[in-house]
Amino acid sequence: MITRRGLTATALLALAAMTPAPAGAHPHVWVEMRSDVVFNDQGQITAMNLMWTFDDNYALMALEGLDANGDGVYDPTELDPLTRENMASLKDYEYFTVIRFNGEKQALGPARDAGQIYSNGKLQLHMQVPLVTPLDPTRGAFMAKVYDPDFFIAFDYAGDDPVSVLGAMPTPCKLVVKPVPTDAELEQTRAMLATKGPDWKPETEEDFGALFAQPVTIQCTA
Amino acid sequence: MRLLAGLIALAWIVLAAAPPAMAQTDTAPAAGQAETQPKIDRRKLLVQPRNKDGTVAEVPFLEDPVLWARDRQQAFYGKLSATLRQMKGASPLTAAWTLMLLSFAYGVFHAAGPGHGKAVISAWLLATESELRRGVLISFMSAIIQALTAIALVSALLLVVASVGSTARSVAGLLESASYALIALMGAYLVWTGLSLLAPARRPAPAGITTRQAVALHDFANFEPRVNPSAGADHVHGPDCGCGHAHLPAATEVKGDWSLARAFSLAFAVGIRPCTGAILVLLFANGLGLYWAGIASAFAMAAGTFITVSVIAAVAVYSKRLAAHMMRGNDRLLTGFAILLRLAGGAAIAFLGAILFLGSLNSTNAMM
Numbered sequence: 001m002i003t004r005r006g007l008t009a010t011a012l013l014a015l016a017a018m019t020p021a022p023a024g025a026h027p028h029v030w031v032e033m034r035s036d037v038v039f040n041d042q043g044q045i046t047a048m049n050l051m052w053t054f055d056d057n058y059a060l061m062a063l064e065g066l067d068a069n070g071d072g073v074y075d076p077t078e079l080d081p082l083t084r085e086n087m088a089s090l091k092d093y094e095y096f097t098v099i100r101f102n103g104e105k106q107a108l109g110p111a112r113d114a115g116q117i118y119s120n121g122k123l124q125l126h127m128q129v130p131l132v133t134p135l136d137p138t139r140g141a142f143m144a145k146v147y148d149p150d151f152f153i154a155f156d157y158a159g160d161d162p163v164s165v166l167g168a169m170p171t172p173c174k175l176v177v178k179p180v181p182t183d184a185e186l187e188q189t190r191a192m193l194a195t196k197g198p199d200w201k202p203e204t205e206e207d208f209g210a211l212f213a214q215p216v217t218i219q220c221t222a
Numbered sequence: 223m224r225l226l227a228g229l230i231a232l233a234w235i236v237l238a239a240a241p242p243a244m245a246q247t248d249t250a251p252a253a254g255q256a257e258t259q260p261k262i263d264r265r266k267l268l269v270q271p272r273n274k275d276g277t278v279a280e281v282p283f284l285e286d287p288v289l290w291a292r293d294r295q296q297a298f299y300g301k302l303s304a305t306l307r308q309m310k311g312a313s314p315l316t317a318a319w320t321l322m323l324l325s326f327a328y329g330v331f332h333a334a335g336p337g338h339g340k341a342v343i344s345a346w347l348l349a350t351e352s353e354l355r356r357g358v359l360i361s362f363m364s365a366i367i368q369a370l371t372a373i374a375l376v377s378a379l380l381l382v383v384a385s386v387g388s389t390a391r392s393v394a395g396l397l398e399s400a401s402y403a404l405i406a407l408m409g410a411y412l413v414w415t416g417l418s419l420l421a422p423a424r425r426p427a428p429a430g431i432t433t434r435q436a437v438a439l440h441d442f443a444n445f446e447p448r449v450n451p452s453a454g455a456d457h458v459h460g461p462d463c464g465c466g467h468a469h470l471p472a473a474t475e476v477k478g479d480w481s482l483a484r485a486f487s488l489a490f491a492v493g494i495r496p497c498t499g500a501i502l503v504l505l506f507a508n509g510l511g512l513y514w515a516g517i518a519s520a521f522a523m524a525a526g527t528f529i530t531v532s533v534i535a536a537v538a539v540y541s542k543r544l545a546a547h548m549m550r551g552n553d554r555l556l557t558g559f560a561i562l563l564r565l566a567g568g569a570a571i572a573f574l575g576a577i578l579f580l581g582s583l584n585s586t587n588a589m590m
Contacts, residue, residue, distance in 0.1 A: 088271065089271040090268065092269075093269055093272065152269065
């Protein structure tokens with residue numbers, strides 16, 4: 001049965017589809033995120049937990065038609081098909097997560113425990129992205145960034161303490177999240193970029209987007 | 223025409239609305255049985271799946287035409303902007319030289335283009351041998367003035383855009399976007415003039431219009447039937463006949479008392495309307511960030527136009543027989559071909575301009 005709301009949403013979608021949709025470098029989806037750095041009992045980092053809360057527009061579009069039993073509630077099971085397809089394509093993007101250890105990019109395994117929840121009018125996707133090799137933060141510099149190099153999705157840490165530690169972090173270590181760049185810092189980056197050629201790439205990063213992402217580091221003083 | 227546009231719009235709506243509507247009917251029977259998976263519209267995905275080589279997996283046209291079109295546009299813009307960046311990045315000097323050379327060639331061939339040669343020669347046949355020198359001088363002056371007009375017009379336009387957008391973070395980005403938007407507009411204008419040329423039996427400028435151009439056109443129209451009574455009707459000058467050559471001073475105006483002031487006013491009247499080619503090259507150069515090369519190219523184009531017009535004039539003056547022979551050419555076919563070229567070229571320019579414009583909007587907005 002086609003509900004009136006469904007019809008309206010379909011009409012809106014059709015309208016949205018008719019306007020030229022130049023897919024380029026500005027965000028189409030906004031994500032407010034939280035992350036956990038997951039430790040095992042040996043004090044090694046084994047995974048990152050990612051929790052992404054989507055903007056209302058994306059949520060509305062994604063949820064449309066997924067209330068399979070029509071009870072007005074988007075159950076987690078009703079959201080599963082969407083979650084599965086999203087996870088399948090996110091794998092191709094390595095879940096927008098880059099983890100470096102002493103500057104070396106670390107291999108990530110397939111994400112697990114993925115699910116979506118719709119509550120309080122917010123759609124949230126959560127997953128755990130495991131490291132193929134567990135890392136000991138006392139033996140090197142751990143750094144994690146979650147960002148979309150194409151800016152199609154805008155990832156931002158939101159709220160107080162958006163990153164937490166789960167499990168047994170070694171005692172001399174502490175979690176540091178680099179604050180959002182200030183205007184002065186952005187201006188510095190801009191000035192630096194202005195001196196570079198069009199094909200310049202950051203030496204220590206994959207791409208441009210990495211320059212603007214907030215790195216999560218584990219710093220140990222031992 | 224309006225009906226056709228309506229039909230196209232309707233088809234577009236149906237196509238655009240189809241996938242979500244289908245997804246809805248699919249899910250209806252699934253109610254109550256959790257095992258049946260509703261088909262997920264690909265537009266709902268955060269990101270589209272990728273191929274092994276990192277390129278985004280293509281959406282088949284039949285599965286979702288809108289997404290398919292978006293992917294095509296994205297891929298096309300990516301290639302285009304990469305080429306532009308390469309042109310600029312590899313060597314600005316090479317890009318500038320290429321632009322100037324192309325502009326020069328455009329000037330040479332455009333002035334010799336179909337449909338116009340006849341009018342030019344007709345005018346020059348009336349000129350006597352002794353007046354060739356003066357005619358060439360006026361052609362030279364008008365070509366230069368025409369280049370200057372185009373430069374002044376485009377510079378003024380870009381200055382207005384820059385001052386309006388001075389609060390924006392990146393004036394350069396805004397100027398780039400404006401350039402591409404104007405290129406798209408120029409393309410649309412070309413298509414429009416092409417279409418209006420298609421309309422048959424368009425009268426030459428009616429009596430009473432007093433601009434120099436109209437007077438010149440009137441002279442041509444009066445002159446041609448003497449040679450070939452039917453030719454005058456085939457050969458219609460559109461609102462923009464191109465660069466210099468079409469606005470060549472009519473022979474009757476070149477004759478008579480010679481004074482530098484009169485020559486100047488003639489050249490000015492002819493050159494005051496800038497030519498589309500010069501405007502396009504200026505806008506394109508500005509988009510590339512090489513405005514100076516655009517200015518140089520406008521002059522190169524003027525030089526090319528001047529050379530061709532002078533050569534045709536000389537031929538006409540020194541060999542009336544040859545000129546008469548050239549006049550008998552199959553002008554109707556050439557005119558049709560010229561209109562076709564204008565329509566196709568205009569559409570291509572409008573398309574490219576629109577793509578570049580949309581793309582540049584994205585890239586300039588990204589950092590704001």
